[in-house]
Amino acid sequence: MSRPILHIAIVGWGSAGQAAALMLSDDGHRVEVFERAAAPGPVGAGFLLQPTGLGVLHEIGLLSQALAHGAPVLRLHGDTPSGRTVMDMAYADLDPGLYGLGMQRGALFEILRAAWQGRGSLHTGQAVTAVEAEQGRLRTADGAWHGPYDLIITADGAASALRTALGAATVDRPYPWGALWCLLPLAGWQHGGELRQRYRAARKMIGLLPVGTRPGDPVPRLSFFWSLPVGEFEATQSGAAGSFAAEVESLWPEAAAVLKALPEPGRLARASYRDAVLGCWHRGRLVAIGDAAHAMSPQLGQGVNMALLDAWALRQALRAETQLPSALARYERERRAHVGIYHFWSRWLTPLFQSAHDRLAAVRDLAFAPMGRLPFGRGHMLRVLTGTQHGVLGRLPLTPGLREALAAGRAPQDEARSA
Incomplete structure (x- = not known):
């Protein structure tokens, strides 16, 4: 069965767009990317790659580069200022061969950029303002129309400008809470293999995630984030540096x-979030991937992982089907089956960690740790954390060879720490 070679336009040069461009170019498709930024670069805080996202990188031959820069994360631990443990999950309790990988967005951006370089066209400073889904054409901010393309992939993020071309969304709203973040030197931090969080009710949350190094910067770093309502960004950032530092240190x-x-x-960067559930992920020659298809709260930390999985699933669907409508339907069907449970839990968990609901936070503080010690509850929590939960009871299989690759990648870091 011969696969058609497609002329594909990708809108957005974040993780989803980069991964899709690389995979589809590898399959021989002619790819053009439209990016609104004149000088594309990474946007956002550090993130935690889960075994699902690591599996995609393993499949496309980029896992070793990621492991060279990222920081293995073995455990997630969250507590209150009084020392009460709210959350304590170790990857080894699900599978001794698994761990997460803290990464700087700049590291993954450069790895994907270098892998795709020379394989397609990147149009920078080109904001796409409209698409004609049936004709496969797109319009940029200068009024010019481009195409027709066989396929247009919208990967323009949570605040997608093209999402409406797919029809009315079931849910599409911003979260009232966001975060301020920055990168800090890792030196002096005793929990280098853990994602650590500190909570005061659901009103205050600090996180520290080891995120390793990035090309051009060999200094290991931590990603710091401070949760607060979006409406308080301005007041917090215009306040005195001393009072902010004192508040943070008093909490932790x-x-x-x-x-x-x-x-x-x-000087802290801002991060805001959105909840988006689409009625349909594709229409005509247009399809959405990444946050453009299914934006959600960062509580489950699945954004980049879902973006990589989307790009992989779209590539596989185009390989399996000779007709574009069948391929897009297959992609949507397979990814919806995985994404749905994460939308559900992110919607329910967010008020427990980012809200003014003190009573809900009190219940969280009392109930989360005991629930996590129950066999079913702990297994479910760990599968959700690792991205391997599939539906209510199913499990997403790991990429063949991933455990061995992760063990080989971690060995040099273990040797360096013991030296």
């Missing part, structure tokens, strides 16, 4: 050594 005095490197609040 044990982390004072690394938190002393925090910049003044006005």
Whole structure:
């Protein structure tokens, strides 16, 4: 069965767009990318690659590069200032061969950029304002129409400008809470293999995630984030640096050594989030991937992982089907079956961690740790954490050879720590 070679336009040069461009170019398709930024670069805080996302990188031959820069994360631990453990999950409790990988967005951006370089066309400074889904054409902000293309992939993120071309969304709303973030030196932090979080009710949350290095910067770093309502960004960032630092350190005095490197609040980057559920992910020659298809709260930390899985599933669907409508339907069907449970849990969990509902937070503090010690509850929590939960009871199989590749990638870092 011969597969047709397609002329494909991708809108957006984030993780989803980069991964799709690389995989589809590898399959011989002619790919053009339209990116609104004049000088594309990584946007956002550090993130945690789960075994699902790591499996995609393994499949496309980029896992070793990711492991060279990322920081293995073996455990997620969250507690309150009084020392009450709210969450404590170790990857080894699900599978001794698994772990997460903390990464800087700049590292993954450069790895994907270098792998795709020379394989297609990247049009920078070209914001796409409209698409004709049936004709396969797109219009840029200068009024010019481009195409027709056999396929247009919208990968323009949670605030997608093209999502409406797929029809009315079931849900499409911003979250009232976001985060301020920055990168800090890892030196002096004693929990280098863990994602650590500190909560005060659901109103205050600090996170510290080891994210390794990036090309051009060999210094290991931590991703710091401070949760707060979006409406408080301005006041927090215009306030006195001393009062912000004092508030952060009072919430987490044990982390004072690394938190002393925090910049003044006005220099922290902003992150805001969106909840989007589409009625249909494709229409005509247009299909959505990544946050453009299924934006959700960052509580489950699945954004980049889902983007990689979407790009992989779309590639596989185009390989399996000779007709574009059948391929897009197959892609949507397979990814919806995986994404749905994460939309459900992110919607229910977000008020427990980012809200003014003190009573809900009190219930969380009392119930989460005991639930996590129950066999079913712990297994379910770990599968959701690792991205391997598929539906209510199913499991997403791991990529063949991933455990061995992860063990080989971690060995040099273990040797360096023991030396």
